[in-house]
Structures are given as structure tokens and as C-alpha cells.
Amino acid sequence: MTVAVRYYSRGGNTKKVAEAMAKAVGVKALPITEPLTEDVDILLFGTAPYAFDIDDEVKSFLRCITVSVGKVVNFSTAAVLKSTRKYVEKALQGKGIPLAEEEFSCRGAFTVLHKGHPDEADLKAASDFARNICS
Numbered sequence: 001m002t003v004a005v006r007y008y009s010r011g012g013n014t015k016k017v018a019e020a021m022a023k024a025v026g027v028k029a030l031p032i033t034e035p036l037t038e039d040v041d042i043l044l045f046g047t048a049p050y051a052f053d054i055d056d057e058v059k060s061f062l063r064c065i066t067v068s069v070g071k072v073v074n075f076s077t078a079a080v081l082k083s084t085r086k087y088v089e090k091a092l093q094g095k096g097i098p099l100a101e102e103e104f105s106c107r108g109a110f111t112v113l114h115k116g117h118p119d120e121a122d123l124k125a126a127s128d129f130a131r132n133i134c135s
């Protein structure tokens with residue numbers, strides 16, 4: 001099974017989760033400035049929400065996927081929202097790329113909220129999730 005990890009992270013929270021997941025499944029976590037160049041079975045894709053949306057750069061990355069992707073597995077860190085799923089789903093509309101029901105999300109520190117997150121327990125949960133979904 002081929003797996004790729006791409007993430008968008010302004011402050012480093014989502015990057016930490018991406019790196020934990022990538023390590024767990026033996027691939028490299030790359031930022032979305034690195035387009036997919038080969039077909040993959042699973043794209044582990046992560047971003048945080050910013051002002052109740054995802055960044056335009058993230059939307060553009062998803063809309064511009066040209067390789068074959070078996071499914072996208074969404075992950076996110078956020079201060080308030082439970083998930084970025086609905087935004088990712090919208091950006092993938094019309095692409096014919098399935099978005100897995102399963103997803104991973106955890107809290108990400110933001111100003112005075114959730115200090116220290118994602119913490120070790122969050123990263124362990126992210127690793128376990130990735131290992132499980134890619135097995």
C-alpha cells in the first residue's frame with residue numbers, strides 16, 4: 001500500500017501531528033508546497049482551521065491533485081472546531097477522490113487555549129490512528 005502525508009501548518013501544531021503519523025507508517029511528512037507526483041492508495045491530509053475555514057492554499061492543493069488517490073484521510077488540529085472535514089470535503093468536490101469516514105483530530109494550542117497541545121498523548125493517538133488506517 002502506498003501512503004503519502006501532506007500538511008499545512010501555520011504555527012507547527014498540525015506539522016507535529018503530520019510528522020508523528022508519517023513516522024508511524026514509514027513515510028515523510030511533506031508540506032503542501034510539495035505536490036503529489038505519484039499515485040497513492042492513501043493520502044493522509046492535515047490542516048488546521050483558520051477563521052472557520054481552511055486556507056486558500058490548502059483548497060488549491062486539493063483541487064490541483066492530478067495523480068490517482070485511492071482515498072484521502074483527513075486530520076486536523078483546532079482550538080474549537082471538531083474537524084476540518086467539511087471544508088476538505090468541499091474542496092475535493094468533483095474530483096472523484098473519496099474522503100474516508102475515519103479521521104483524526106486533536107486540540108492545537110491557540111493563545112491561552114490548549115497550552116502544550118498537541119501533547120505526547122495526542123501524538124501517540126495520531127500515530128496509532130495512522131498505523132491502523134494504513135494497515
Ligand SMILES: Cc1cc2nc3c(=O)[nH]c(=O)nc-3n(C[C@H](O)[C@H](O)[C@H](O)COP(=O)(O)O)c2cc1C
Binds near residue numbers: 014052
Ligand atoms: C488566525 C487564526 C484563526 C483561527 N481560527 C480558528 C477557528 O476558526 N476554529 C478553530 O477551531 N481554531 C482556530 N484557530 C486555532 C488553530 O486552528 C489551532 O491553533 C491549530 O492547532 C493551529 O494549527 P497550526 O499550528 O498547524 O497552524 C485559529 C488560529 C489562528 C492563528
